[in-house]
Amino acid sequence: MVHTNQELIGSYFVDLWKQSSRAAADMEVMKKEAEESEWNPTELNTVNSAGGFMSVSPDKLSVQYNNVNFHDHDVGVVQANHPAPVRRLVYYFEIFVKNAGAKGQIAIGFTTEGFKMRRQPGWEANSFGYHGEDGLLYRGQGKGDAFGPTYTCGDTVGGGINYASQEFFFTKNGVVIGSVYKDVKDPLFPTVAVHSQNEEITVNFGKQPFVFDVKSYEAQERAKQEKTIEKVSLQQDVSFGIVRSYLVHYGYADTLKLFDMASRSSLPPISIIQENGFNEKDNEYALHQRKAIRQLIRNGDIDGAFGKLHDWYPQVVQDERSATSFLLHCQKFIEVVRAGRLEEAVMHGRKEFEIFYLQREYEDLIKDCAALLAYEEPEKSSVGYLMKESQRELVADMVNAVILSTNPNKNVKDVNYYCLHSYLERLLRQLTGCYLENRSLNGDQGETFHLSRIMDNNCYKKA
Template identity: 65%
Template structure:
């Protein structure tokens, strides 16, 4: 009789197979780059109008007249906010003419900023000012920050999403940083405020004077240094790898692994939850190994025979998810060896049982579509012929067998190894950290992190 745990396991792996059907591996969102629209020019629409003149290329700004009071600032934002799905954003401003008073400024403002004010003079803004070298953040009173800047100087403004700081540079050198206490989108902003002041802006079209690549590399080293300082229990990696091999039934690899480490690494016990200990991971290890090998070599008939002999309760319901995935795999294997007539006959008998059942519809359609192509391996559904599809089926059978252990109290312990739980926890922590930062900072992709060999700061 199928238990509630086994039903949960079957439903879970069916959902994984359906997810693959709707988003095959070659179109996984984790392979996409985090392309965000970048600021490219000054926004002539949202600016302080008559107090400034913007060049036709929308990268130069000039103050043509004499200001009468503090509300006559020529301020302008970029056409787009600073991108947030990255470690650092940066832009620069060159002072072409310091004008009569040298009151140029650079900073970041929100979309609600009053454009007739200097960045930093209003709430929700930061500004580094040339005439006094002060930093302004949300009020008209500045604080000591850095040197003044004038004609010929290049100043820059950046956002470090990892440290949650805004920083400014002068002539390629960092002047200082300030805590970024706003989670909303920020727009690169520049301003001029005395007659004949003129500045040009570089949003990255030209090389920056400040070495932003070296700065990013330094920030990543800081992250890595913090990670390296975290202490772990001795030989914990050995225990985690061993638990992974046990969970998925890699008996041969496990034996070699134990032999290689027997003389140098003492056994280590990993705390398990819900009473699930290593002895339970050893449950039916040889059976699980054998069935995984059969599935990986395409011997689905032999798998059915073995399950009928040893674990009939798993497949007694011929419309269960595990039976469905096995029948789909049998159909796929027939297509793989070009037994198309046999695949058609098998589909009419076995897959026909699942026609009209909504939960199976997508994968049935994908499997049958293999017959429509002269070379199915190069078709949009060719991923079904890959090893990853066999692994999904093998993992399903493995979990179902583990669920027959009378000591098993939690279906989740059957579905995932301790290593996978650890990686899920890592992902959850990184996503939570980004959420707390207003969904700003580098997007965490586990596959990308593992492939690059880099760890995130968490």
């Protein structure tokens, strides 16, 4: 069982290394490019428009009604060239009314791809429009609802989508005037309309600064989300148990000691309550040994770590072909390169990597290590990630997990549950899963979830 667990743990951390390698970096770039590849509306679509009743300027950002309307369907309506992007918290655009014309029948809103281009936005199903002459909001039918003030010549009016709340919102001269639930999951095109002689508007898709402060609005929306989360209270001993479990799991014995001292001196004192699901006293297996080995690895003393493992847990390193041995030998190679002892690094690589080189799962990683020798400043090279502290931490985490798997008091049937992740990390995984599920229910609309970004933002605020 132990041997099987060690293989699973080793494979897990080898995969983690691959994710932090150049291939993973390329994947992150591709992921970022995929997110940024969403086309943003940049101009008006003169092909799909009611061109007989209006003219669009050469820059495709101004619209003028140049006819006389005799019927309701004599509308000059035009969509943006792309639908509103959805992988974000908020999308927003504005219009400026240069001329209210004969009747001021101007509208701003959102419509789907199959919208009838001879109708005002909001008059047809799956369309929404805020109209200037009456201030009404039209939602898929000819009858509007009381919504906001009218707007006319000289006014700047905006339309936006809040993907977090799944709402449309509209602004006038930089102030939000109202919002309404967005019950459409299909792609939505920013849409404008003019409907009486000489009406003229210009459209701003973000090339020029908006009158409305979108950044502040986004910050307020994030603050609302955080406030909602903060309303969920946790008993003090529960949050204490979560933090303590993290320290115990990774062998941070010194910090754990200070943490326990602080908990006993708090008012009231905090104690571990077994009913909350934490039983960390039973999980402190090899705490001080794990601490000592972790510190050796973090200091780059891999020979010292090997020595302690041979003395305390020989079963961990007895298989010279194991992933545990491989990662430790790789880290020894990295540390020798870091010290500038290149000849020693070559000798070490030839001796220790030979048995791993023909194993395909290790081939690329060995090549990355060997590539360090080709650079005068390897930390600035394409394989510089190997010289970072995170690489030491990865190896230390692996050794920590393998030692935990040797606990004779634990029936370690689920390596992932006990050895690889603390309670805190499992909770964060659950948080990620819930966020993604909620986003899926919203038609995959809204910001993509990046836990690291959330953590960085919170750390920045507290700093």
